Amino acid sequence: MFKFLHAADLHMDSPLKGLSELDPTLAGQVRIASRKAFEKLIQLAKDEKVDFVLLAGDILDGEIRDQGTIQFLLSRLGDLAQTTPVFVIRGNHDALNHLGATLAWPKNVHQFGGDKPTTQWLRHLRVAIHGQSFASRGVEENLAANYPEPEAGFFNIGMLHTSLSGAEGHDTYAPVSPEQLQQKKYDYWALGHIHKRSMVREGDPWIVFPGNIQGRSIRETGPRGCALVRVDDSFRTKVEFVDLDCVRFEELVVDLTGMDLPEDLEGRIRAAGEQLFSPGVTGVRVRLVGETQFAGEITANRRLNQEVRQILSGMGRGLVLEKLKLECVLPTKGASLSEEDSSQVEDVIKDWISDPDSLDTLLAQDPEYQDLGKKLAKILSPSGVDEMLDPGEFIKGLEHHLKTLSEPV
Ligand SMILES: [Mn+2]
Secondary structure, eight states: OOEEEOOOOOOOOOOOSOTOOHHHHOOOEEEEEEEHHHHHHHHHHTTTTTTTEEEESSEEEEOSSSSHHHHHHHHHHHHHHHTTOOOEOOOSSSHHHHHHOOOOOOOTEOOOOOSSSSEEEGGGGTTTEEEEESSSSSOOSOOOOOOOOOOTTTTEEEEEOTTTTTTTBBBOSSSSOOHHHHHOOEEEEEEOEEEEEEHHHSSSSSSOOOSSSSSSTTTTTTTEEEEEEEEETOOOEEEEEEESSEEEEEEEEEEEEEEEETTHHHHHHHHTTTTOOSSSSSEEEEEEBBTTHHHHHHHTTTOOOOOHHHHHHTTSSSEEEEEEEEBBBBOOTOOOOOOOHHHHHHHHHHHHHHOOHHHHHHHHOOOHHHHHHHHHHHHOOOOGGGEEEEHHHHHHHHHHHHHHHHHOO
């Protein structure tokens, strides 16, 4: 049996966005997050004693702002390369013509060329790895179409940087459909480019995006890492995602529906926050949603940002506020009426239409109708329940409600 790691989209030293107001200690962690994640990848390779490592493109982010980035990458890969072969393809961000074809890769790193697909063999493992780098940034043709036939008796891996048939939020590169990949009769497609981890197919063949190793903004929420792949002697394969990120981004949706007191806001945020797992630092986008009578009060609170920030940090779990979004609203008119009440309102309206005068009397005398007045008031005005007890007002309310009905009764 053998094991390998499949990672992609390292975007080394790419800055993390949306956490600018962090205290200096946390800011330091955020700055080195992509390097930390890469170190964890190397450590995982050592701990698991994997037989080889695949890096499926966008290892570098593009512009090299700092030569230290490359030195760091090469030195850590060098640690590994003493024992473990590493196979690299270049993607759109680190295309050969963009960043230069030659990096001083350590000896055991093999970089696939960009002219045509080629194959590397690990004969002792019966593994054949096929791959091609991006020669330039905008590869629009189906690279996989030219990949070689599978090597009989070998575990065939195709390394490819691709958006497959297109994915939301990603430019289209080296397009190919999962069905076309399947037709190649390989065992495992080690893909890169899409930053969200996914198993496009779980066998026959495996088609896997490991995602990036470190999320970079609120657009990249959830755990990030690589795929650890175990293959037995019959080539039966197990794929497991392993988290490597040190800084995470999460969206926290806090539903304020039915909140009885403004002070309950903290409890609701805390309860929702308890559900988050933080690997160290987690940038949290808090979205306050739902229907609450305090919506106006919440929106008007100019200290709210600061308060939410404190609630999160008070939880002691490395949660920091990325951004606060106020999406809660006053209770919708009509939403608080049960079906039974609604039909009762309809009945009242019908009575009123057939005999407008009778209803005034009815409202004044019948407690049941007064009660209904309160219920109707809820639809018409969430805050003005009491004034609606006046029968005249109730009639006005009914008139209003009648206008809002789509069908005349
Ligand atoms: Mn890419």
